[in-house]
Amino acid sequence: MAALTKFFPVRKPKFIGSPISMKFFFNQTRRLNSFGLFLFVIFSLLSAAVSYFDFQNSWYLTTIYLLFLAYVVYFIFCQAFLNVDLSQLTLKWPIFITISILATLLMMMPGYGNDFYHYVAEDLILVKYHLNPYLVSPSQLPFEPATWLSFWRDLPAQHGPWRIILTLPAAVVTASNFVAGIISYKIITAGFFLATAVVFYKLLIILNIAEAKRGLLLLLWNPLMLFGTFAGGGTDILMTFWLLLSLYFAAKHKWLPSIAAISISILVKYVTILILPLLMMFFISTALGAAKKIYFLLKQTLVFTVIVGVSFYPFWAGFKIFAGLLWVSHFFDLSSFPGFIGSVLLLVDPNFEPYSLKLPFELIFIAIYFFILLKFFLIPEKKIQNLVGYSALIIGVFLILGKFWFYPKYLIWLLPLLLLSGKKFYWLAIFLSGLIVGSPFPSVPLPVFFIVPSLVFGVYFYLKDLAGFEI
Secondary structure (H helix, E strand, O other), rough: HHHHHOOOOOOOOOOOOOOHHHHHHHOHHHHHHHHHHHHHHHHHHHHHHHHOOOOOOOOHHHHHHHHHHHHHHHHHHHHHHHHOOOOOOOOHHHHHHHHHHHHHHHHOOOEEEEHHHHHHOOOOOOOOHOOOOOOHHHHOOOOOHHHHOOOOOOOOOOHHHHHOOOHHHHHHHHHHHHHHHHHHHHHHHHHHHHHHEEEHHHHHHHHOOOHHHHHHHHHHHHHHHHHHHHOOOOOHHHHHHHHHHHHHHOOOOHHHHHHHHHHHHOOOHHHHHHHHHHHHHHHHOOOOOOOHHHHHHHHHHHHHHHHHHHHHHHHHOOHHHHHHHHHHHHOOOOOOHHHHHHHHHHHOOOOOOOOHHHHHHHHHHHHHHHHHHHHHHHOOOOOOOHHHHHHHHHHHHHHHHHOOOHHHHHOOOHHHHHOOOOHHHHHHHHHHHHHHEEEEHHHHHHHHHHHHHHHHHHHHHHHHHHOOOOO
16 A cells, blocks of 8 residues: 555645645635525526415415515625625625526516506507507506406506606517516516616715725625616616616716706606606705806706607697506505504594595695705705715605615615715615515505514524524
8 A cells, every 4th residue: 555655656646635725615705605506496496486376375385485585695704794805805705696686587588467567558559559558557458468467457657757758669579479578577677777886886986995895795686776676567677777876976076967867767767756856956055156066056957848748749638648547646655654553543443544644744844944054055066076965865754764665676765875875874775675574565564564573683693692693
């Protein structure tokens, strides 16, 4: 044996007992990519579960379990990399993994009743039948599959015209082939998701270059951003892209493209009109003298008015085109925060009418909104950080006080703004992301959404304090 080993020496594998080789196999890049691969597997299974099981099927609970697993993996990923220096990290593999996750979500077919099918039906009303989607509801086209897959089929279009304009290419495909068209819609959604990430990353570089890569990964692999976008109809990511693009141009002090971008955002979903006064004040503050400030304000107002007018012109048939929007604005559901207060009051008085809370909460929101605008106006030297922070504050207050029905996908409006607001807001964004776990079931009371993130945070920090457990 000795003779054999003399001529054929047995070499110890380099990775056994070698700290250097262990770092080679378990360095930060490989740890990071492993989280991405875990999420890829989970979202692949989730895509199959949503497509295969109906929400009335008991097996649909699988989606809840998978979303819970996705959130736990995301939470552990955030904890593991929250204080790690990522400046030397290459984004090539994380981006490839993200694109792979998006590819799996392209195959996810939303179930019956999803808003997504209402948007498809609206677009077909325009593209295929050359009718006005603001006057004609999907129920008037009973021979279209999208009509019967949507829940609010008696309601005409309630969002802005750019919600329709941005998805027209997919509508053209859908008019010829329904399945190919559905995938086309999802390709557009995936494109806007990636475009949102690009603008978000550029904003992060402007705001805090040291946190740019970490913030980008927190957005790209966020379960709420991913599942909420592809299972929620996709309109929220369309609106958010233009909002972030507007903030990016504001950071570059380019008022014209910034006002144009926020105008398009508003004309996708009207909620971002709340941010328009902040933007106008941000740009006006750069003008010297009262006369120039007024002139600058008039220029911005003119640009906004022209874009709104041109966008609505092809659909205009009087104010009756806002019938769908007006109906939705009167909707009140116990899933919202005001609805939760109403449900508590119902326990005290069974005859209490929760809808009576709508006006008081609207007045409270309006009062707080104008107070926030005043605080922003009084800032002597307005910076992009102020604009982002106040935008996040306004959206957050609106979701709590001014939104009378709530779905976790609406947090797509808020999470990027929180992540842009600085590292101290990361854990709030991570906590709120856990609300996605309860999203597959409609009309869930608001406190139920908070059970999972509270449980995950509570268990982790309890173990950390009790036994020194730390990732």
